[in-house]
Amino acid sequence: MRGHVLFDGVWKRFRRGMTHDSLRDLVPALVRRLRPGTTQAERELQEGDFWSVRDVSFEVKPGQALGLIGGNGAGKSTTLKLLTKLLTPTRGTALITGRTGALIEVSAGFHPDLTGRENVFLQGAIMGMPQRLIRERFDDIVDFSGISAFIDTPVKRYSSGMNARLGFSIAAHLEPEVLIIDEVLSVGDAEFQARAFGRIRSIVKADIPVVIVSHQLDRIVELCTDCILLRQGQAVFQGDPQQAVNEYLHGKPTALVDATEATSTGAGFLEITRFVPESVNSGEQITCEVTGEVTAPAPPEHIELEFVLVEVSTNKRLYQNRLRALQAHPTRRGRFAIAMTFEANFPPGLYRLDTVVWHHERQVVIGQGPNKVFQVVPGRPFSGTHQVNMVAQLHQS
């Protein structure tokens, strides 16, 4: 059977909050619903629903590889979960024909007390692999993972990297007819990543439809024949991967902003007018220009503007600082421009510069300004979490 993926006009609704998840909460909720006057609250709960995926359609045929890109919460993972039948669409059809291999949480089925060997058979069975095939492929799986010395050790003694390598190896030997991949290209060390990537590329070459989610945009461009850029659940761009990535990196994100309060309190508006380069070698410098206008007579004391650097894959804040601390806070009404430089001392990956309006007295974020996603590519070689541009000098006689 030839694999085929069809995603036709799919909508998926989620509840923002759980209404009740125990009988103890259900009974009062039912009683409340019977009483008139409280139905408004019930209606508001319904209004708390939101669309995680809105009217997304695509088709992936043999020989095609589709990349899904977008920021956190754009609906990428939900789309994959709809494809793998973990979730059911609210409207539309999500249909995969053919045996599906999903490289999502590749070691989810591992039990810590079982050995690597036992877990290979267990995880394989969970992924729908016939035991006969696992027995045949067992040596290949272990060789590929590179942990053959520890295959009879309980996986609770494995490092997280070993865990992921073994999981990936099992999934990679599934012989799927359709392959779904979620962020597993960043498994293990650089050497294993290269091997994993090669494996996936050979699967794409073998005319197996692939759907892949990754924040490693260069990988997406290299692997995929098509790409969808998702923003707040909608496909805002669909087509050539390079164009999609460009659109993602350069396009103005839709307003996440509650700008009204920021404006009315005098912050005015803010715009990132220049940002070079968008793809930077790790350890090198980025120059950024932010322009804006203060519309109030003077910027109120309790409003602070902040720059925040976020690692996109983990959503971790790497750096944040206030304009006042940087001695760049606008002091007068009118237009202003801030020139800023910083060093991309991070490992390769995707990062985001956020601008945030902070209310000093209430200690809350009152507005999200514009942001900029940029990519760090390998510069001078290092491994670890910070590129400190170390200089070492050797003297020997």
Place this chain on the structure above:
Amino acid sequence: MLRTILNDVWASRELLVQLIQRDLRLRYRQAVMGFAWALLLPILTIGAGLVIKMVLTQNVASDVHLSLGGIAVKSWAWAFFAGAMNFGTVSLLTNVQLVTKIYFPREVLPLSTIAVQAVDSAIGLGVILVAGPWLQFHWSVQLLWIPLLLAILVLFTTGLVFLFACANLFFRDVKYILSVLLTFGIFYTPVLFEPSMFKAPWSELLMFNPLSPVLEGLRIAMTNSGSLLTVVHGPKGGVVWSPWFLAYAASVGILLLGAGLVAFRRSAAYFAEFY
């Protein structure tokens, strides 16, 4: 729908075997209790039966007939039921990371816990049979009823486990309700007593509990060698056994299994959302 479910379960039989192996390995490899676990509940209930028998014979009437072998075999069956309910009900929650990440027919999760419980019970049965001479079992053709009785027990238990397992996912306090039901359910089930101790309407009323005919059937077949096809009247007048009781238990078991499978499959689409 039932056909699809059964096809799916059959198609993932290898996964079922792997899950059973996993749980057995974990239970018997590291757990200190190991085999003792399989014996704990039946031993405790048989002990409780002994106490009750002593209380009855020493105080109320000396002519009370309560077969120790009957208590043993009924405790054993009850232990299977209670154990399967306990582990089966939480089976979806203990496998959270699987259910939210990977798609497979979810039916295998409760089924594997029931199978593991069955293995435990088989060990327990071995011990009971070794103690057979002391427990005064009768070896007769009536033992041929046992596979049918056990099949009804498994059908009934499996159906209930499916219902409770999906209910427990949506309402997390179902497992507490279950533990109360199991604690007191034994008083409404003839495990530590026999229907022949009751007067006319009560002995028959007791048989409305679908577990009663199964347990009583096991007792009669193993200790009494009476035929399960004849109607038996107790010393106090009430009907204590009728083949219709068994037919009733079998129908409840089949209906419950069907309802459990359908309800479980219908709600399975929402499992990943509800964690």
